[in-house]
Amino acid sequence: MQAPRAADSLDWPSVHREALDILTRYLRIDTSNPPGREAPAARFLGALLEAEGIETRYIETAPQREILYARIPGDGSQRGLMLANHLDVVPPEPRYWSTKPFEPVEQGGRVYGRGAVDMKGFAVMQLIALLLARRQGLRLTRDLVYCAVPDEEALGRFGMRWLCEQHPELLDGVEYAINEGGSGSLDFGERPVFQVAVNEKWVCWMRITARGIPGHGGIPNPPEQNPIVRLSRAIERLVTWKRPVVVTPETRAWLDRLTAQGLAYWGTTEARLEHAVEASPGLRALFTNTLNVTMVQGGVKANVVPGRAIATLDCRLLPGQSRDAWRDEVLARIDDPDVRVEFFDGLDTEAPRPASFDTDFFRTIETAIADAIPDAVVVPSITVGGTDNRFLRARGIHAYGLIPAVLTGAERAGFHGNDEHITLDHLNSGTELTYDIVRRMCT
Ligand SMILES: [Zn+2]
Numbered sequence: 001m002q003a004p005r006a007a008d009s010l011d012w013p014s015v016h017r018e019a020l021d022i023l024t025r026y027l028r029i030d031t032s033n034p035p036g037r038e039a040p041a042a043r044f045l046g047a048l049l050e051a052e053g054i055e056t057r058y059i060e061t062a063p064q065r066e067i068l069y070a071r072i073p074g075d076g077s078q079r080g081l082m083l084a085n086h087l088d089v090v091p092p093e094p095r096y097w098s099t100k101p102f103e104p105v106e107q108g109g110r111v112y113g114r115g116a117v118d119m120k121g122f123a124v125m126q127l128i129a130l131l132l133a134r135r136q137g138l139r140l141t142r143d144l145v146y147c148a149v150p151d152e153e154a155l156g157r158f159g160m161r162w163l164c165e166q167h168p169e170l171l172d173g174v175e176y177a178i179n180e181g182g183s184g185s186l187d188f189g190e191r192p193v194f195q196v197a198v199n200e201k202w203v204c205w206m207r208i209t210a211r212g213i214p215g216h217g218g219i220p221n222p223p224e225q226n227p228i229v230r231l232s233r234a235i236e237r238l239v240t241w242k243r244p245v246v247v248t249p250e251t252r253a254w255l256d257r258l259t260a261q262g263l264a265y266w267g268t269t270e271a272r273l274e275h276a277v278e279a280s281p282g283l284r285a286l287f288t289n290t291l292n293v294t295m296v297q298g299g300v301k302a303n304v305v306p307g308r309a310i311a312t313l314d315c316r317l318l319p320g321q322s323r324d325a326w327r328d329e330v331l332a333r334i335d336d337p338d339v340r341v342e343f344f345d346g347l348d349t350e351a352p353r354p355a356s357f358d359t360d361f362f363r364t365i366e367t368a369i370a371d372a373i374p375d376a377v378v379v380p381s382i383t384v385g386g387t388d389n390r391f392l393r394a395r396g397i398h399a400y401g402l403i404p405a406v407l408t409g410a411e412r413a414g415f416h417g418n419d420e421h422i423t424l425d426h427l428n429s430g431t432e433l434t435y436d437i438v439r440r441m442c443t
Helices: 012-027 039-050 120-135 160-166 227-239 249-260 270-279 281-287 323-334 360-372 389-394 409-413 424-442
Strands: 056-062 065-072 080-086 105-107 110-112 144-149 174-185 193-200 206-211 290-298 308-317 339-343 377-383 398-406 421-423
Touching: 012 039, 012 110, 012 120, 012 424, 039 056, 039 065, 039 120, 039 144, 056 160, 065 120, 065 160, 080 120, 080 389, 080 424, 110 424, 120 144, 120 398, 120 424, 144 160, 160 389, 174 360, 174 377, 174 389, 174 409, 193 249, 193 360, 193 389, 206 227, 206 323, 227 290, 227 308, 227 323, 227 339, 249 281, 249 377, 270 281, 308 323, 323 339, 360 377, 360 398, 360 424, 389 398, 398 424, 409 421, 421 424
Parallel strands: 080 144, 080 174, 174 398, 193 377
Antiparallel strands: 056 065, 065 144, 105 110, 110 421, 174 193, 193 398, 206 308, 206 339, 290 308
């Protein structure tokens, strides 16, 4: 990747070494959530900003859990840009790793460690952007905010959601944000495609409970009285359920732009799209409401027929969908009066709100990417998982999900997976691109 022209005065090799050094030290801090304990990570990043005279604030959300918030003021002629990331990581399963998850190693041009892509790598790219903005003496037209939060991996109750509810004033004047939720990839052929998430699916976990008649395991009662049998039938009906392809405004734009570039390999007809969606789990996630059975409980003893059995469904709804309508559809599909369905408590009861992609920020991202990688394509998209962006978008901030690097399939498999790593080339190009986006937006 070419270095952005206006930043030619920067000594990029030394910036790359600094990014790697910071990332390696950051990956050593175990912020597995649960329990989180992100305060040392917040302090580690904060100290690096303070060392350059950037003012920081730590906000405790629970014991040993802190938000790091830093703000470099601009001249006020434009509204602020927030670089947002999360401090926590999902717990690794070390026995499936070929390295130790919290003892980062550099090997074959990659850095391995839990959090390398989700999302300590991008947190470091963002941090370097602040350090460079300060060192280069950029005259900022808007405030540049850095916000690293706990608890993203557990619904944000002690993280971004907490910040938005308890300290909304810290978001005052913030117009745009960039966080995780999308990235570049080579999924569509040789040309890199950057998918910028402007919305996300609605996490709607459900519990389905089948009731039956408890009894002695030695008496062959009718199977339909056995709740485990009823639950199995319900699950079978749900997992064989073909749901329709739904094109949202975001995926309409996604389709149109890929088609215009000749990258929609499935063709342009609706029938071809439906066929492609059926064949690809990734496209199914993008174009349909999804469900997965993730937990089953039932029975207490080998010789007792239980009175009930419970399954957990991880359901994700597309933008524009209704939770109540979805529950009705699930009930109709199960078609069994002895099976109940309910949503988990504590989930968002409002649908995620979209960010506009007709903004200066979106266009700036497009221009910065085009200058760095001339044959790249930038498309709006939706995140099929949940991110903290939804809390910011709910407050009217145009929050985009984009790690500005072309990640390989293996790197993306590291999100919540084993042998999580980031390629040094991607850490470096992402660091340059993040700074370039910030410089273009804020000066
Ligand atoms: Zn993440």
